[in-house]
Amino acid sequence: MSADVIKIGGKASRFLDKVKGILPDNGNLDLCLTCGMCSSGCPATGLAGLDPRKFLRMAVLGLDDEILKTKWAWMCTMCQRCIYVCPMKIDIPQLIFNVRNAWPRAERPKGILGSCDFALKTEGCSAMGATSEDFDFVVNDVLEEYQEAQPEFKDMQAPIDKQGAEFFLNQNSREPVTEPDEMVPLWKILHLAGVSWTYGSKGWGGENYCLFLADNDGWKHIVQTATDQTHQLGCRTYLNTE
Amino acid sequence: MKVKFTVQDPCQIVRKSYGDPIAEDLRFVVKSVVGEENFVDMAPNRSNNYCCGGGGGFLQSGHYEERRLYGRLKDEQIKATGADYCIAGCHNCHAQIHDLSEHYKGHYGVVHLWTLLCLSLGILGPNEREYLKDDLKDVRVFHPESAM
Numbered sequence: 391m392s393a394d395v396i397k398i399g400g401k402a403s404r405f406l407d408k409v410k411g412i413l414p415d416n417g418n419l420d421l422c423l424t425c426g427m428c429s430s431g432c433p434a435t436g437l438a439g440l441d442p443r444k445f446l447r448m449a450v451l452g453l454d455d456e457i458l459k460t461k462w463a464w465m466c467t468m469c470q471r472c473i474y475v476c477p478m479k480i481d482i483p484q485l486i487f488n489v490r491n492a493w494p495r496a497e498r499p500k501g502i503l504g505s506c507d508f509a510l511k512t513e514g515c516s517a518m519g520a521t522s523e524d525f526d527f528v529v530n531d532v533l534e535e536y537q538e539a540q541p542e543f544k545d546m547q548a549p550i551d552k553q554g555a556e557f558f559l560n561q562n563s564r565e566p567v568t569e570p571d572e573m574v575p576l577w578k579i580l581h582l583a584g585v586s587w588t589y590g591s592k593g594w595g596g597e598n599y600c601l602f603l604a605d606n607d608g609w610k611h612i613v614q615t616a617t618d619q620t621h622q623l624g625c626r627t628y629l630n631t632e
Numbered sequence: 633m634k635v636k637f638t639v640q641d642p643c644q645i646v647r648k649s650y651g652d653p654i655a656e657d658l659r660f661v662v663k664s665v666v667g668e669e670n671f672v673d674m675a676p677n678r679s680n681n682y683c684c685g686g687g688g689g690f691l692q693s694g695h696y697e698e699r700r701l702y703g704r705l706k707d708e709q710i711k712a713t714g715a716d717y718c719i720a721g722c723h724n725c726h727a728q729i730h731d732l733s734e735h736y737k738g739h740y741g742v743v744h745l746w747t748l749l750c751l752s753l754g755i756l757g758p759n760e761r762e763y764l765k766d767d768l769k770d771v772r773v774f775h776p777e778s779a780m
């Protein structure tokens with residue numbers, strides 16, 4: 391019996407301190423009523439034997455080693471439903487993000503890591519590693535094909551780096567890389583609506599896996615690249631299709 | 633045609649960014665496109681909606697089994713509506729729900745909103761129908777001769 395008793399470290403959790411430090415009202419992490427509202431509506435409840443309430447208790451009890459051992463931090467999607475239903479508005483996803491950030495970078499899930507690294511290596515910040523040259527080629531190739539095959543759309547445009555466009559539109563890499571025809575319906579809608587828009591040669595990738603990886607420098611670089619290009623082109627609105 | 637649709641409220645757009653007002657906008661567009669009588673909401677919905685399990689990098693995390701267990705709630709929600717299609721306005725949602733439909737054998741389609749907008753406008757070509765099922769594959773095809 392006594393062997394099962396959890397030993398409490400006696401020191402405050404560094405995750406708890408970190409989150410308290412960056413959030414207004416300390417992220418309310420100390421205010422948990424243990425009511426279980428979060429867990430009852432969390433789709434990740436039960437995975438790896440954990441749920442949001444348990445995870446928060448572990449942090450409050452200073453069980454940092456256990457927190458880093460479980461993979462649950464990679465199974466919570468940071469969807470924020472728990473905050474939405476929590477009577478104390480406790481920010482569990484922010485705790486999760488900081489736990490992810492505390493994992494040695496190389497040990498974080500390979501798929502997320504690889505997608506983040508691809509984005510950091512390409513000017514378009516494409517998580518699939520598509521170069522801006524390839525992107526340009528695919529977009530123009532598909533555009534020409536449709537202008538010809540569907541003459542009602544012969545004047546349709548899909549510009550890259552059009553100075554002064556109203557909207558800077560991003561593009562998930564999945565379409566240009568694996569199913570280029572799927573880019574066309576949105577172009578048509580924008581064309582019919584008479585919208586002035588452009589893609590960018592830099593920062594066109596819509597996905598930001600560095601954010602999911604909790605790589606702070608990485609996700610900031612991606613956001614910065616996209617916003618710099620948006621400003622550079624004089625676009626007034628960044629349109630995110632994600 | 634009696635094809636029924638439901639819609640996934642993307643956590644990122646609804647709960648985490650613009651709240652219920654944009655969920656209303658989404659429904660306004662969806663109902664205008666598919667017809668009010670063909671739309672069925674999931675429960676719960678809007679800001680209270682369950683995440684599909686595709687977010688936060690879960691799709692690329694390598695934890696396939698857990699990702700599908702997470703998504704079972706979403707799959708059951710969709711099945712309960714009896715809808716033939718779930719409209720997904722986010723890439724992560726689209727990929728995840730598509731996988732759930734196959735894995736849990738719901739056989740509902742998962743479509744982007746842009747596909748349905750163009751279909752309703754009569755400007756959806758034969759090669760832009762990757763995510764339409766047999767019920768809608770051949771409906772109002774724009775320039776059918778350009779099929780590849």
Ligand code: SF4
Pocket residue numbers: 421422423424425426427428429442443446472475476477478479480
């Ligand atoms: S809903 Fe909030 S107060 Fe209730 S157990 Fe979860 S974190 Fe604690």
Ligand code: SF4
Pocket residue numbers: 428431432433434435441442465466467468469470471472473482483683
């Ligand atoms: S943010 Fe994480 S813990 Fe909260 S409801 Fe979503 S998956 Fe569950």
